[in-house]
Amino acid sequence: MGVGYTAPDGFYQAPLRVTDKVEVLSWSTDMFEEDTAMIGTGAAHLFAEIDAVDTNFILRLWDTFPNGKRQLATTGYLKTSHRELDDRTTEGNPFHPQTLSVPVEPGKIEEYVVRLYPFANTFKPGHRLAAEGQAN
Structure with missing residues (x-):
């Protein structure tokens, strides 16, 4: 599939003291042929852009069947204050040493590289790859 660009999207995740509703941002490929x-x-x-000094990103990649059923393909997690990458990082395989906590600067757009756990999946014709993300 390669590296691509998708137009910005966003959502607001209210603190638990305000609501227990969890907002999820999602994206999907076209059907595989x-x-x-x-x-x-x-x-x-x-x-x-985060409005706090720290949050957690939770990502899930799904194999979505033509009938709407889904199967989890992989997940990824990142605590934003532990976003530092070190020299063991390679393309597609980021390494976060977890040795330094750097608070997020609220209101500043930052790049966060979330490592996805290794996986193997064959997407069949008519299926889609769907990505879901949330911050909490």
Whole structure:
């Protein structure tokens, strides 16, 4: 599939003291026209403006069947104050050493690289790859 660009989108996740409703941002590919295998590690590059000094990103990638049923393909998690990458990072395989906590500067757009757990999946014709993300 390669690296691509998608127009900015956004959502507001209210603090738990305000509501317990969880907002989820989602994106989906077009339907696959042939068997498409994806194997290995991956990374999601998110550009976000956060209004707090820290939050957690939770990502899920789904294999969505033509009838709407879904199967989880992989997940990824990142505590934004631990976004630092070190020299073990390679394309598609970020490494967060978790040794330094750097508060987020509220209101500043930052790039966050979320490591996706290794996975293997063959997306069948008519299926879609869907990504869902939330911050809390």
